[in-house]
Amino acid sequence: MNKKSHFLIYFILFLSSTLIAQILYLNSVKSNTNEQLKKKNQFVKLVGLPDLAICTEASYIRHRSLSDLSSIYKDDSILREYFPSSYAYNHSGLYNKISSKVVNVK
């Protein structure tokens, strides 16, 4: 009588254990090892530039943390969007930064 419900429970258990197995596998294989993290940090220390090397077609996305508002207009004032990159990434908010926040200047 309970064949169907047993089958269902086993199926859900199977899916859940696949999920957990997947998470464990990915964690061990695909996450950043300490060695990799060390290398990444060494590189960033060496070069000193932020942001990942993705979206290299537009400099204000490539180094979005350091860019300014005008670099958007660098090529042509018509070119405002480098779709889809500016669709996915937000501008850094530093564009109009004039001064650092000052906390408790004595």
Add this chain to the structure above:
Amino acid sequence: MLSKINLYLVQYAIGSILRAKYKSLFITIIFTFLTFLLTSIFFISNSIKYELNSTVESLPQIIVQKIKAGRQYDIEVNNIEQILELNGVVDAVARVWGYYYFENAGVNFSIVGLNQYETQYKKSFTNIVEKFNLDKLSKNPSMVVGQGVYKVLNDNYYTKYFNFIKPDGTFKQVDIAGIFDSNIQLESNDVIVLQQDIARQIMGMREDMATDIVVKVANPKEILMIASKIKLMFPDTRVITNEDLKVSYDNIFDYKSGIFLALFIISLFTFFIIIYDKSSGLSSEEKREIGILKAVGWTVDDILKEKFYEAFIISFIAYLLGVILAFTFVYIFQAPILRDIFVGYSQLKTTFELPFIFDIQTLFLVFFLSVPIYIAATIIPSWKSATIETDEAIR
């Protein structure tokens, strides 16, 4: 607790699902797809953020840029002397970096010029550069390039060296002394590191100018203070601290716009269509079935429990499948179509091997956005039907 679950009800629920085979399958597929899409995009953005945050502490403490007419300009190198006089400043270094547009391939390289190339950085180089040819470094002008750069140059027949075109139109030949490790591809893919004076030549920058100045401070707690002092000293500059970079990293994805907004709207829309269909009342057949069950002795509780099992089974299975597929899609297959949104259309392709990060919040968020709402949408109309007097069912 398990014995309290009426397995007969569960079985009846399964039978009920299987009775409306195609409709159940259709709903499950749509839910799975929605969950898959949402979760994939969350995974990608989480991983990108994680990757960024894992190197944020190695970034410079203070970067001083000169801003003229809202645009970044070259900064005078001798500003360094005044900065060094500030209390707490350990070091101030002029940096030369910029972009080089390689016309043949239509791609941009990021050029970074480093001083004291050979001795100081040799040590750090050996760890992160593969195929490192130290001799080249000492003899000729040479550079270390990222994997993507090397590939592009190779495709354009530059295998051992590259000819930069200087601003005056002449060529500058630079040898390839090494390629950055593939483990750091996400950070180094488009980067070319070379001696600072060569960088100046390529970018046409004068000896007494630099792209920006990096300041090192003895006590990290004083960064803000020193930054504001530098700003006072040079009013035409923009001073960016490590904190600002962290903030910039945090808001890399605006969840209220762009791809996320489009995604949320589509998901909500699809979701609400399904829910509207479900909650706009049951078909007369379903009402009749509830009436029969009540006549035969089922309480309203039993009927609702059964409907709950039905809805839970479909939505939970769809959720699990969607998440499993998303993990596979993003981390094993590197998100084939979605990655184009995040990587852009540049010809300088980078790997999309993102680091795996287990963010339970995302999983919970997607779960609570889908499963309980669907269950509610299924139960509420059933509850309405079950509580009215069902003598119509007898007819």
Add this chain to the structure above:
Amino acid sequence: MIKLKNITKIYQMNKNDKVIALNNINLHFKEGELIVLKGSSGSGKSTILSLIAALSKPTSGEVIVDEKRISKLPDNFAALYRRENIGFVFQKYNLIPTLSVKDNIIQPLIPANPPEDELKVKLDNVMKRFSIEHKKDLIVRNLSGGEQQRVAIARAHINNPKIIIADEPTANLDEKLSLDFIKILKQLKESNKTIIVATHDPLFFDLDFVDKVIEIYNGNIVE
């Protein structure tokens, strides 16, 4: 055993329309009787059935079954009462066509969550009694009309209820199947069940084992 005292049932269609289904009727049925409610559709006989089965509540008046007032029972108790005391045979059977015979028959047992062996015993008994156990795994829609009828009766009977209620049981049947049904009714009466049949099929009116024929017209009993 079953008493309907001063029962009035009014259906409120909307703000202004109301339908008086039953108008101050009084009925009394003894245990073991076979009663036929006669009347055209809309006369109120189905309403009487649903009142006895505690599927609806009277607008005024009381329904008393076995000394218990069932007219005001809350839903859970009403369902329990139905499970233990009432067996329903619907017009058109109201079986679930895509489920098997045994899955249809055990429907009334599910809420009680009985242990599996107990369920099996009850199921086997009832299938044997109505001679359908050889078809127990077949899907209902593949059965003949007569077999479906027996499945419907088996379902009504699985909890061994004291009262059997049938609403237009022969409305969609040919004469042979109707007579088969009447034969089963006779069997059930012989086991001392109280049976109430609402019908306008004249086959029922002249049966020798019918104890009472009550005619309902427009919500009132016709004397």
